[in-house]
Amino acid sequence: MSIGIRAAIGLNRVAGRVHYRQLKLAAFVSPVLLLLVWGWVSHLQLISPQLLASPLEVAATFGELLSSGELQEHLTKSLSRLTLGYSIGASAGLLFGILMALSRNVEALCAPLFHAIRQIPTIALIPIFILLLGVDESFKIAIVIKASFFTVALAAYEATKGVSVNYLEVARVYKLPWTTLYGKVIIPAIFPPVLTGLRIAFARSWTVLVAAELLVADSGLGQMMQMGRDMFRLDIVLVGVVLTGLIGFCIDRSFKWGESHLVRWRVA
Amino acid sequence: MRSISSVLSNLGLGRRAVGLILPILLLLGWQYMSTRGASFAYAFSSISQMQEALRELIATGDLQVNLASSLQRALTGLAIGGTFGLVLGVSMASSRIIDTSVGPLYHILRQVPLMGLVPVFSLWLGNGDTAKLFIVCLSAFFPLVLATYESLRQVDGKFLEVGNVLKLSRAQQFRHILLPAALPNIFTGVSFALAMAWLSTIGSEILFNAGAGLGNLMMNAEMASRMDILVVVTILIGVVGYLLTFVLYRITAYLFRWRKVASE
Numbered sequence: 431m432s433i434g435i436r437a438a439i440g441l442n443r444v445a446g447r448v449h450y451r452q453l454k455l456a457a458f459v460s461p462v463l464l465l466l467v468w469g470w471v472s473h474l475q476l477i478s479p480q481l482l483a484s485p486l487e488v489a490a491t492f493g494e495l496l497s498s499g500e501l502q503e504h505l506t507k508s509l510s511r512l513t514l515g516y517s518i519g520a521s522a523g524l525l526f527g528i529l530m531a532l533s534r535n536v537e538a539l540c541a542p543l544f545h546a547i548r549q550i551p552t553i554a555l556i557p558i559f560i561l562l563l564g565v566d567e568s569f570k571i572a573i574v575i576k577a578s579f580f581t582v583a584l585a586a587y588e589a590t591k592g593v594s595v596n597y598l599e600v601a602r603v604y605k606l607p608w609t610t611l612y613g614k615v616i617i618p619a620i621f622p623p624v625l626t627g628l629r630i631a632f633a634r635s636w637t638v639l640v641a642a643e644l645l646v647a648d649s650g651l652g653q654m655m656q657m658g659r660d661m662f663r664l665d666i667v668l669v670g671v672v673l674t675g676l677i678g679f680c681i682d683r684s685f686k687w688g689e690s691h692l693v694r695w696r697v698a
Numbered sequence: 699m700r701s702i703s704s705v706l707s708n709l710g711l712g713r714r715a716v717g718l719i720l721p722i723l724l725l726l727g728w729q730y731m732s733t734r735g736a737s738f739a740y741a742f743s744s745i746s747q748m749q750e751a752l753r754e755l756i757a758t759g760d761l762q763v764n765l766a767s768s769l770q771r772a773l774t775g776l777a778i779g780g781t782f783g784l785v786l787g788v789s790m791a792s793s794r795i796i797d798t799s800v801g802p803l804y805h806i807l808r809q810v811p812l813m814g815l816v817p818v819f820s821l822w823l824g825n826g827d828t829a830k831l832f833i834v835c836l837s838a839f840f841p842l843v844l845a846t847y848e849s850l851r852q853v854d855g856k857f858l859e860v861g862n863v864l865k866l867s868r869a870q871q872f873r874h875i876l877l878p879a880a881l882p883n884i885f886t887g888v889s890f891a892l893a894m895a896w897l898s899t900i901g902s903e904i905l906f907n908a909g910a911g912l913g914n915l916m917m918n919a920e921m922a923s924r925m926d927i928l929v930v931v932t933i934l935i936g937v938v939g940y941l942l943t944f945v946l947y948r949i950t951a952y953l954f955r956w957r958k959v960a961s962e
Binding site for chain 1: 716717718719720721724741798799800801802803805806807809810811812813814815816817818820821822896897900901904905913916917919920923925928929932933935936937939940
């Protein structure tokens with residue numbers, strides 16, 4: 431790419447600040463372009479409007495669902511399932527992972543079964559969970575717990591195993607009491623990788639919950655989309671897609687923000 | 699305090715045997731539940747029933763047909779989606795225009811849970827194999843774009859300087875320096891994409907519920923309350939997923955055996 435083109439679209443490294451702002455602006459180009467093409471294609475009606483709702487229609491449907499209170503209900507349902515399942519699964523996984531890494535007995539006892547079950551994708555367990563737990567709330571929460579538990583447990587286990595022996599030796603030399611050992615050495619050391627594990631676990635839980643709601647649910651974003659699919663209302667489906675994506679995006683970003691801000695001391 | 703394993707080794711059992719305790723307890727518990735009357739036997743089928751189910755699935759050919767169709771879907775999806783992912787990743791890493799213009803869109807779209815796209819694709823492409831394949835392609839596409847992009851960007855600057863000294867053209871630089879340096883990491887991305895492709899194959903088969911595939915086999919078993927078939931197929935899915943990753947791992951280790959030598 432020639433320097434001329436770079437300068438023309440403002441990508442050349444000239445002055446730091448301006449350059450950065452222009453880059454930020456450029457970041458909006460492709461999403462806006464996608465919206466425009468989408469609007470244009472649906473305006474031309476090349477594809478039947480039933481199969482391609484225009485962006486404006488989707489926005490209108492969003493407003494409709496919002497004013498009728500339907501959307502809030504689905505959203506609350508999905509998010510509360512996610513929060514409940516995730517907090518149980520992630521905290522249990524965290525404790526279990528650390529315990530398995532620290533205790534040889536627990537490791538010898540549990541690791542083989544843990545690694546075996548870990549191989550089975552959560553989504554493949556949905557049918558068994560349905561048969562065991564029925565199609566009620568407990569099934570959806572159990573599936574979220576499964577998705578988050580194993581991911582977080584693995585991250586915590588590997589992080590704790592990876593704590594440098596040097597740290598532990600220094601702690602032993604200074605004869606640190608175990609409270610200090612945990613509070614000042616082990617937990618700070620495993621914090622960054624565990625945070626990454628928590629983020630991945632969240633993304634997996636969210637996908638699996640949406641899948642479970644698509645399959646069997648009486649409420650929730652997944653069910654709303656499924657209903658849209660059954661009624662051939664692509665606008666409703668798209669509202670759901672945009673929302674699930676947006677929720678995933680926002681939470682992913684906040685985890686990443688946490689990763690880069692909470693562990694800033696690490697760089698220093 | 700004596701550890702469990704030392705107690706066991708005194709009994710003449712190895713340390714590995716400790717790991718079998720929980721699975722055996724689980725099996726015994728399951729078997730016990732299955733003998734507790736009809737209401738439990740509905741959910742907890744006995745182990746002999748599961749063996750019977752496995753035999754039945756193989757004898758009727760159900761297992762082979764559905765396994766073949768799932769495998770084919772996952773691998774085709776990986777091939778198509780992976781190729782596109784590789785191409786986009788390379789172009790994003792080598793051109794800043796593509797990076798700044800397509801990158802943000804990619805990062806936004808990547809966040810949409812793939813299974814959430816099932817209703818959209820079912821309206822656009824129908825409930826058949828095309829829609830499923832599309833989802834599988836996407837699931838392999840997204841991780842590979844990121845892996846390719848990151849691996850190419852993380853290539854050590856020293857290597858590129860050598861290329862500059864030798865006055866390599868951009869194409870030569872890419873072919874002889876960037877690609878060999880990034881390839882091992884890209885293959886890690888491929889193994890991740892393979893895992894995602896397998897997962898979304900099963901997921902899309904469960905959600906679309908038409909045609910052949912292990913997911914469909916499970917949904918039919920679920921409708922018929924056949925827990926024995928469900929357990930057999932679920933375990934099979936885990937084993938196949940593990941084997942796929944393992945085979946790819948061995949291939950990678952073979953392909954990049956020069957790397958170990960080089961780094962020593």
